[in-house]
Amino acid sequence: MEQDSYGMVNIQVPAEHLIEAIQALKAYEKAPVQLLTDLCAVHYPDKAGKELEVVYHLHSLTQNLRLRLKVAIAQDAATVPTLCNEFAGANWMERETFDFYGVKFEGHPDLRRILNMDQMDYHPMLKQYALEDETRDDKDDQFFGR
């Protein structure tokens, strides 16, 4: 499925075909993709069965063409294959996405938290968790809305 948003090509890919798609894009003669600019996730709690979306930003340097690859997955089976073999730079970005969204990257050499403290026991960007610090008890009046 292809669509255009904000002047960028969007491609939806099922998780099982992700690696194939990336390899095809890397080998595509007219606009070979060389760079994984960014890798992140989005949480849509209302989309049943597709709560998490992993987004890959790709860049073809020779054609200066950017495109977005999206993989929708269910939150209770949040697993996608790793891109570490395709792009070495994916390593830390996948760790970050795991850290904040709990997405598991199958085949990742070292899937640990990277930005948050190691003792953290949840994935803070998932929308069921409050953004505020839960340990504060002095902000309970009407101005802070707690």
Added chain:
Amino acid sequence: MFGKKVPLSGRNKQMVKIVDQPEGYEGQGFFATSLDKVIGMARANSLWPLPFATSCCGIEFMATMGSNYDLARFGSERLSFTPRQADLLMVMGTISKKMAPILKQVYDQMAEPKWVLSVGACACSGGIFDTYSVLQGIDRVIPVDVYVPGCPPRPEQIIEGVIKIQELAKNESLRRRNSDEYKRMLESYNIETK
């Protein structure tokens, strides 16, 4: 003082400020006072700060150390970048929860007597960063002596904080750091006492 030439020595004595001598008994060839006062005076006027600057407040500290404000005038020109030689831990900036154990380790490594100055809203209370990743005030992990509010505080405020620390150092009893009360206070922060 600003804009005028200050002679380094000579007649214009009132321009050069030195610390008053403590109360005591003076006679020809002797001066007697209590050890507390002399040591307090020496400590207060030679505090070696360890700057723990993590964000924007740290920039304000740089101005404080610069020639316009010049913390050196208060005997603190010697910044110590090793905690073992520092007397005053100046925490300036946002401390994330991941940083908290490191801050605590730095505090642990400092030798007694030691003081802590918490500069800025972030270090005092988490400031605007009321969020899962930021420590809501450094006093959750280490004891703080003086808080300087502001986001960021001006260099004058930081200097005032240092002067307040100097007053604490000057008036502190020499036995305070050995007292049970002090040990209990450290233990309440889970800091090991020997």
